[in-house]
Amino acid sequence: MNVWQVLGASAAAFLLALLSAVAGFGGGVLLLPVFTALFGLRTAVPMLTLTQLSSNGSRVWLNRKDIRWPLVGWFALGAVPLAVAGGLLLAHAPLGALKRMLGVFLIGVVVWRHLRRDPGKPGDKAFIGVGAASGLGSALLGSVGPLTAPFFLAYGLARAAYIGTEAASALTMHLAKLGAYGAGDLLTRTVIVYGVVLTPATLAGAWVGKRIVGRISDRVFVLLVEAGLLLSGVLFLVGF
Template identity: 60%
Template sequence: MQQALQVIAVVAATFGTAALSAVAGFGGGVLLLPVFLAVLGTRDAVAVLTVAQLASNGSRVWFNRRDVDRRLVGIFAIGAVPAAAGGALLFATAPLPALTRLIGVFLLAMVVWRRWKPHAARLDDTAFAAVGAASGFGSALVGSVGPMVAPFFLARGLLRGAYIGTEAASAVVMHLTKLIVFGAAAVLTASSALIGLALTPASMAGAWAGKNIVDRLPTHVFVLVVETGLITSGLLLLVTGG
């Protein structure tokens, strides 16, 4: 009975966070991570999250494919791919208590960052590639960095579908890189890959639902939900990690 309830909770969380991400372009991964941590443990949680986020972001790319800024995705990838690979290798060997606390600190930092810098200056291509590098490295260690990089995509003048699709395409590049390294380092096991794939329909359905309500949900409501979840999860991980 308990296992069935856990499955229902994970599927529901996957659907809900995918829908929220499709509306605001970020936040789904960091809200889903605490659910996976509670059910799967630190290392498996990040591996499964990577598979689930690949499906969620891939769906958002498809639903907004006509608006994706492919050039910007390429610039982001120049920094993101090698940094994501390096971060994934570090993740594979880092001690679990340290990773748990790192994720807790990161979730709290997300809230501070969003409040301190809700808008970002428009960066040139070189600086944007550096943002890609920081994002790739951070994503490999903590699963998702969407709320931190979102302002930089918005600062490039991307709106609605262009913003959602371009940010998602950049995330797909990072997640693919991480999965290759996780697989080579035996972090991505057959069971964790199957769990992530099993959640793909929920991710795709959530992305589709979010696409259909993107003009209806007030952004401030979404941000409030995200920040409340981040603070709660971050504090719990800092207290229980170890």
């Protein structure tokens, strides 16, 4: 194990877990290019899933009183089967085209939110479709947290309710992905060791982020989320 790789990955995991704890998403999307540069894409995606498992689990615990569990259930109905399918397809999927499509979608969502003043509140069952799209995309790309953000925001969730509900939904998806990666022989010794080593950094980042998010207004929170959507979209478009 290369000590400089560990230090670099730990620093990135801490900073991006902090970002996820504040904005509810974004850490995985921004961590993927870091892990890819350090370890290669096929190792980076399952390693990122292990890192996100601890990050999302900590956000669930820290925001457990505000989670909307019925939404988590509807999300899981779509996310779990598609996450398993995507995890089994990872070794052969054309990732470049999918990333660019997601980049266009994420930027378009922010534009759409500002052009349409009253986008309407999605129904609970709509989150089956949100979960299905997220499960497939996440299994292939490691993280598509920004994909779900507009729907949770349109539902009316903010701050602790949004962060906790999104994290609990993502947790069901990541557990399903790990099962698929294991079946596809992608959970190598390197992936597991680094996933364990990086867990303390992600937990620390989530804890610090929780302290920050309670001090910002709902308006600033939404602006942070939209900024994250735009940044994530650009990163996908330029090929990360």
